[in-house]
Amino acid sequence: MTERSSIRVGNIDGFLARAALPGGKAEMITSAMVTADDSRFYLWLNALEPILLAPAGIAGDGLTRFLALIHADNEAEIFTDYHPTVTGRAVGNITAGEQVAVAQVRDITRYEIPDVNVRPGDKAVCVIKSGWRFGLFFDFTGKIKDSDHLWSLLGELSNILHLRRDLQALQDAADLESRPYVMTEGKTDEMHIAAARKRVAPALDLGFYTPDDHMRGNDRLLQACEFMAYGGRPNDNKIIAVFDSDVEKVVRKLRSMNSNSARFQSWGNNVFSLILPTPQHRPPDAGICIEDLYIDADLAKSDDQGRRLYFEDELERRPAADGNGPIYVTRSTNQPIPRHRQLARARAERTVNEAGEQVAISKGRFAELVRDGRGQFSEMDFSGFTELFDIIEEIIDIH
Numbered sequence: 001m002t003e004r005s006s007i008r009v010g011n012i013d014g015f016l017a018r019a020a021l022p023g024g025k026a027e028m029i030t031s032a033m034v035t036a037d038d039s040r041f042y043l044w045l046n047a048l049e050p051i052l053l054a055p056a057g058i059a060g061d062g063l064t065r066f067l068a069l070i071h072a073d074n075e076a077e078i079f080t081d082y083h084p085t086v087t088g089r090a091v092g093n094i095t096a097g098e099q100v101a102v103a104q105v106r107d108i109t110r111y112e113i114p115d116v117n118v119r120p121g122d123k124a125v126c127v128i129k130s131g132w133r134f135g136l137f138f139d140f141t142g143k144i145k146d147s148d149h150l151w152s153l154l155g156e157l158s159n160i161l162h163l164r165r166d167l168q169a170l171q172d173a174a175d176l177e178s179r180p181y182v183m184t185e186g187k188t189d190e191m192h193i194a195a196a197r198k199r200v201a202p203a204l205d206l207g208f209y210t211p212d213d214h215m216r217g218n219d220r221l222l223q224a225c226e227f228m229a230y231g232g233r234p235n236d237n238k239i240i241a242v243f244d245s246d247v248e249k250v251v252r253k254l255r256s257m258n259s260n261s262a263r264f265q266s267w268g269n270n271v272f273s274l275i276l277p278t279p280q281h282r283p284p285d286a287g288i289c290i291e292d293l294y295i296d297a298d299l300a301k302s303d304d305q306g307r308r309l310y311f312e313d314e315l316e317r318r319p320a321a322d323g324n325g326p327i328y329v330t331r332s333t334n335q336p337i338p339r340h341r342q343l344a345r346a347r348a349e350r351t352v353n354e355a356g357e358q359v360a361i362s363k364g365r366f367a368e369l370v371r372d373g374r375g376q377f378s379e380m381d382f383s384g385f386t387e388l389f390d391i392i393e394e395i396i397d398i399h
Contacts, residue, residue, distance in 0.1 A: 008076070012140055052125060079116055085110075086111055088110075109159070170227075182242060183240070186217070187364075189242065190209070191371045230269070241272070242388070280384075293384035295381050309360065310344045316328065329353065329354060
């Protein structure tokens with residue numbers, strides 16, 4: 001049950017950003033959200049405790065979370081001992097009523113505190129705890145619209161804390177690795193690079209981070225670079241992030257960074273990144289992912305059941321009788337084969353022949369077959385990975 005206390009307070013408009021002399025310009029911070037990694041967290045919280053908590057008889061030392069709402073009439077309601085409801089995106093299947101682990105939720109959008117009524121124009125202060133991490137939110141502008149508005153703002157801070165827990169776990173894993181540590185956007189990327197290394201650069205000893213579902217993608221990899229360069233501990237070994245080149249905004253961001261090399265980026269603190277180099281069998285301006293380092297003939301190899309990856313130009317989209325979205329039917333075409341064929345994005349189980357039989361494998365299954373060297377996949381052309389390993393070796397040689 002949410003505990004509520006009520007006190008009267010004076011006007012609180014914000015915090016001075018820096019000291020100001022009489023008659024001088026004063027810059028005020030009226031809203032912010034920070035984590036305990038920011039030194040201002042303690043500065044601001046220590047200033048707020050005697051104003052909001054002590055007058056209500058609440059000891060700050062024993063709190064892990066609280067919400068203070070300051071109404072227009074300067075009445076302040078202090079809420080403690082509550083169990084918030086967090087809304088995010090599920091990773092995998094979650095059954096109603098089951099206990100949810102931190103790793104099963106990502107992209108938090110809402111942090112709701114029960115039995116609280118937010119009035120339009122309220123000022124708010126809130127401390128959030130996620131694992132052993134704390135965050136502070138305040139807004140003294142009087143622009144909070146209603147409860148939904150505040151819960152979404154607190155959701156942003158909760159998501160930051162949630163992500164930092166994952167990033168700290170990544171930092172901890174890197175600290176245990178003595179070899180150059182390679183991070184990728186997805187787990188199949190690591191599988192392909194590891195398989196190619198055995199054939200192309202067997203003397204190159206690398207450690208790999210295999211991302212969980214909630215840590216996949218280019219956004220998460222960028223956040224990992226930023227955290228390990230600026231917010232993590234000193235890195236004794238090289239951390240190397242490998243990005244696909246098929247997302248233009250990511251490529252622009254990386255290429256805009258100041259670096260002594262055109263082939264990679266240096267973030268500081270032994271953190272580096274690189275964009276997958278385009279192999280000779282792809283157009284120079286093609287945005288590529290890891291599978292594009294293989295030649296098309298290898299991408300079209302089949303497993304022992306005759307199933308394989310398909311290209312976009314090989315499939316025809318059709319409505320499905322089961323009502324579960326479209327199916328993709330294999331077709332023959334007289335059109336010229338594109339120089340850079342795009343792998344189909346259709347799910348393997350929705351890719352069929354005219355008889356309705358599934359004929360495709362997933363990218364994950366393709367990666368497993370390459371890694372294990374099964375059947376036709378025992379002979380793969382890994383030459384498209386050569387420049388990638390050249391860049392990694394160049395980074396490793398930096399002193």
